[in-house]
Amino acid sequence: MSAGTLTPRPQASEDRLLYQGAEWDFETLRRIHDACEEIALGEMGLSVYPNRIEVISSEQMLDAYASTGLPLFYKHWSFGKHFAQQEAMYRKGLRGLAYEIVINSDPCVSYVMEENTATLQALVIAHAAFGHNHFFKNNRIFKDWTDAKGILDYLEFAKNYVARAEERFGESAVERTLDAAHALMNQGVHRQRQRRVPDLRSEELRERERRDYDAARFNDLWRTVPGKTQAHVPPSEVERRRSLLQLPQENLLYFLEKSAPRMAPWQREIIRIVRNVAQYFHPQRQTKMMNEGCATYTHYRILNRLHEQGRISDGAMLEVLHNHSSVIMQPEFDDPRYSGINPYALGFAMMQDIERICEHPTEEDQEWFPDIAGCGDAMPVLREAWAEYRDESFILQFLSPHLIRKLRLFHLSDDSGKPALRVDAVHDERGYRRVRQALARQYDPAWTEPDIQVVDVDLSGDRRLILEHRVLHGRTLEEKEARLVLRQLAYLWSYDVLLKEVDPTTGAVLREHAVSPPRD
């Protein structure tokens, strides 16, 4: 290659650069967005909601933190507490601010900070406006459980409703209700589709169909066949009550909203608001790792591509890599910085690993992932994974032995009945599947969150509400916290509350917590 062919290159790339240096303006943002869009939609085949990028100051970012990242939210002291905490840490330099916040809405709103350099803005736009955006739009759980179009309007409604309730019924009454509802927030989500309460028309239709079926099949002969006489057993009182109240019910807030005997209508509406917000966040908690993995993989790919095309400079690329590698840093378990598995790190590693399996599979991969190994193009596989899985099932399906070895994952079991911890599985042939399964469980809400349900109400007696915690592996509730939460529950229910902790295999009651509503 002669010198002549080499020299024009920097000149050419100079013209193609999207920006130079750290400064940016709105035109730069637009150029960056368009360049990212070209790659994300064209090359990666992503499909996203229309983007809305909002530039905010660091102070506004702190504000946004305080209300769980939502642009508008009702007022409550706990958000003030979080704000004070975040602010103190930020001021001390213990924690930096997030570069962006992205809202699962249509259009998809990404907040970017004005302090970010041009490169960071590119990173953030690729990460949030395309990565997260694609995930929000396509993942099944988000599609099934959240309404991206309606969320901003609903938040606006919630904010105004709470403000009006405060005016009419007093701040302290509203605060009290919100406190109680917040305590039950984690138990305020539907985890399964709800059984639809049948309406009269469909009941009639079903009844007619059944009669027709019986008529069509009628044969008088059957009457003469000897057999045990069918005694019609009327449903017991308990059964009737349970079905009336839709018990057992795992969504405590839903139950209270519908059935608490002495709540005012505005309180029910506030419970409903808290419940809906909890439900809106529920998919995010189940897909945190995948969502971050998807976004990180997307920004990594887009920015690398931009660099290849000469649209961002080498210096900018170094800045990208520096930020990228600090985001996906995973300290080892004995490192003082270790605080659980970094969802960015694991998510990104798994996406890259899938890419590797698709494009350069080893023999082992062929054996473990015959469907996708060596299929050549990783994007369709990734897109499908992003659409159809949540963290738990994704790990169960795609965590490869290669990655288990790379991260040197091991499985530790901690049985409080035994004197020592035991290493159950390590990254070897015998351990891969067990490590994988155990890791998947760590991301499964059914394993990590207590399973608490309303099982009965003593309607004819003292209206005591009976809850059951189905104890897995002998892991009972933290006593003090549980009592505090139950007090809040009793406040909303207005009568006594009893929580039984039950071992589901033997049916034995391990512990009971009884709480009476606060008198005042």
Add this chain to the structure above:
Amino acid sequence: MEILDRRLNPKGKSLPNRQRFLRRAKALIQDAVRDSSAKRDIRGADGGGEVTIPMHGVREPSFSLGDGGLREHVLPGNKEYREGDEIQRPPGGGGGGNGNEGSDDGGGEDSFRFVLSREEFLELFLDDLELPDLAKRRLAQLVDPAFRRAGYTSSGSPANLSLSRTLRNSLSRRIALKRPKPESIAQFEAEIARLEALGDPGEEVPELRALLDRAMRRSQRIPYIDPIDVRYRRFEPVPRPVAQAVMFCLMDVSGSMTEDMKDLAKRFYMLLYLFLQRRYKQVEVVFIRHTHEAKEVDEQTFFHSRETGGTLVSTALEEMRKVVEARFPPSEWNIYAAQASDGDNAAGDSTRTARLLLEHILPAVQYYAYIEVGRDGEHGMPGFPRGPTDLWRTYEQLVVAGAPMAMKRVRNRREIFPVFRELFRKRGLTEEATA
């Protein structure tokens, strides 16, 4: 795709949340504020600052799994472990080198620190303090007229012209009288020009001309702004309580007052100053120091230069009386006085001091506070085994006789805040505290 600039949107959206939080945790924060204020130096006394409050008071409970039972962890970075290895539990339970699972948002911490602004700090610190009743009575009496907006008037000075109100009137008048709009005149003209350009002066043109003419005349006859439209902003005088105060700092600087004692006194003055500053827009400070003679001085001299001589408290009171007469007539100023001394006074001076106070000083001031400073441990055991000092005895008689003054002893930096609080505690709380 759209890009929006939200930087100009209002900041401090979470301010109401913060206020709610402060209110919620008020008792805790107040304790923390008092603790931290005891450690502050004089300069820091009026700043905001970091406080730490226990987490349990503002906890948001939720169901969580306890420590017992079988727990499983998958951890990265295995080094030497093999399947079946047993690892000793780290002391104090915990999860085998694993960060506690429950604390994903720092909820496991037992206390947390955050920063209060200066306003918030003082608000909380001085929250349940008040100026004595006497001051309130005086405040209500003293008036100083101020002007306040009070609607609109049809006459006034051009400086007070209310443009928006005037134009609103003008607009409604123009609509009511059907003054033709400039656009409709322009439209007629354009139409005429168009038709003339066509070179076809049919019947329409003269008709249009007539219309235009009428519109022109009408718009000339109906003025754009008429004198009856004009409105001025009106101001009316309202009586306003005097919002100025003067604070007299009296201090004994004779040889027996050590630097420590002066430091104590200074802290006390500082607090009083801050307190008054919150109640009054403008606070003047007068420093009077005395030995056997008294002089008004500036702050530096007051606190830092030394004098030798005897001790005559009455000279300071005399000096104060003179300053009040010359510069701060009691009808216009809220007067506060704080005196600090180690309690020494010349033997023959007591009667004179008492008389001056009773006849001249106390009637003029809102509040008179006397603090007696001593050195920590100077007199051995708590209490004053040496017996009350001369000055203390003198003042005590006055207080017993019902004079409106307060007196306290301070011997340590730590006591300054409690003593100050006690002096200005709200009525009703005092009985409770002493009971």
